[in-house]
């Protein structure tokens with residue numbers, strides 16, 4: 001699905017209203033009802049006693065008034081408060097009129113902010129996508145008051161004070177929500193680690209925004225879900241043979257890190273490749289032949305690290321990096337690979353650190369190479385970022401400049417493309433923050449590229465399947481107990497879910 005800016009979200013609202021020939025009040029009622037239902041599905045009145053709803057002067061506040069009315073009607077003990085303002089939005093005013101007699105709107109004042117009981121449910125409807133400047137004065141004081149309360153906060157659409165798609169102004173407070181319930185689509189802000197403490201756990205509720213608008217709006221940010229992946233992974237050919245599915249080469253491992261080569265190899269084998277050859281230094285030969293017997297082993301003349309590039313003709317894709325060393329000889333292997341490879345490349349780990357330390361090598365990167373840095377490795381490639389938003393700008397620039405696909409690994413792994421698009425992944429869990437997880441990803445991506453998938457499809461599918469394998473594995477191991485080797489067992493099922501079925 002697409003990720004919209006705040007301005008595009010307003011356009012989506014308008015397009016929906018026009019398409020349905022309805023009104024913004026009707027859309028507000030629908031949106032707020034979806035949010036009320038989200039609460040009612042989780043809490044009954046005694047579990048949310050009292051419920052305090054804090055409203056701002058705009059349509060986010062209007063949503064809050066609707067939620068307050070509906071929860072009151074559902075038997076919750078509700079108090080509803082509004083920030084004083086010179087003017088309120090028309091839909092706010094209309095919903096103020098609709099508050100039932102037993103539910104009076106109280107105006108907030110700095111001198112008497114309401115006491116919030118520890119087990120209260122707080123609905124934060126102060127500001128949503130219309131926030132246009134830093135919070136100051138009473139609005140800031142109310143946010144700080146909510147943040148000091150030990151209550152459970154549910155934010156309507158956005159935690160108040162957070163901008164949907166841009167860096168936070170310094171010193172502007174933001175509500176720390178336990179849950180954020182967003183209308184229809186996630187906001188960019190939810191996907192960045194620096195906002196996690198404000199957003200809490202986020203959820204989307206459908207509000208029936210115009211399908212046509214959402215399908216056609218021009219954006220360069222996407223949230224990778226199964227709909228976005230549909231049709232990208234073809235079913236296997238009835239008459240296919242191992243030659244049909246490519247021959248991958250992995251350049252991996254050094255003394256003490258042959259495990260990385262093994263993990264990448266196992267993942268590659270589990271991702272549908274026809275043949276796999278793994279080139280390790282001599283120290284890796286026995287280990288690899290024993291732990292990944294389906295792979296062919298090719299030994300480098302050096303005992304402990306890679307020192308020579310093998311003949312590349314047999315291979316349909318090459319992955320380099322898992323467990324390698326930063327030795328000068330290995331740098332030479334990388335340079336030769338970049339100069340001579342005529343097939344797709346995947347670069348990871350110390351292959352990226354070698355690129356970072358020798359930026360002249362970046363000029364040799366073949367177009368459509370996939371790089372898989374974590375944030376620290378990315379910093380070595382593209383320089384330090386001021387914050388998560390700036391890092392995304394650097395990612396866009398880097399991919400454009402080097403015509404490459406860069407997989408910035410993290411909770412919502414972000415794929416940057418040469419066209420300047422950003423794709424945020426939707427699968428995976430914190431159990432995957434464990435050594436070897438990245439080696440598995442490199443194996444998957446190399447396999448998909450070896451099978452002749454375009455770089456974008458291979459990257460999107462590989463990242464998603466890697467996370468999904470982690471989610472499936474964690475059902476058995478728990479998150480803390482998950483190790484990278486567990487992922488390899490679930491790559492097959494994850495890819496199977498994504499495979500385009502044969503249709504009649």
Ligand SMILES: NC(=O)C1=CN([C@@H]2O[C@H](COP(=O)(O)OP(=O)(O)OC[C@H]3O[C@@H](n4cnc5c(N)ncnc54)[C@H](O)[C@@H]3O)[C@@H](O)[C@H]2O)[C@@H](O)CC1
Nearest residue numbers: 013028031058059060127128129130131132133134135157
């Ligand atoms: N437009 C629509 O049809 C719909 C809008 N919805 C809701 O409307 C929200 C957006 O509504 P709005 O565009 O009215 O915006 P908001 O309600 O987020 O905020 C706008 C109001 O806050 C004031 N304001 C902005 N920054 C401020 C600051 N720093 N300090 C003090 N006041 C400030 C503005 O002057 C304006 O009165 C969404 O987040 C969502 O909750 C939903 O009801 C769905 C339908």
Ligand SMILES: [K+]
Nearest residue numbers: 124127156158
């Ligand atoms: K809010």
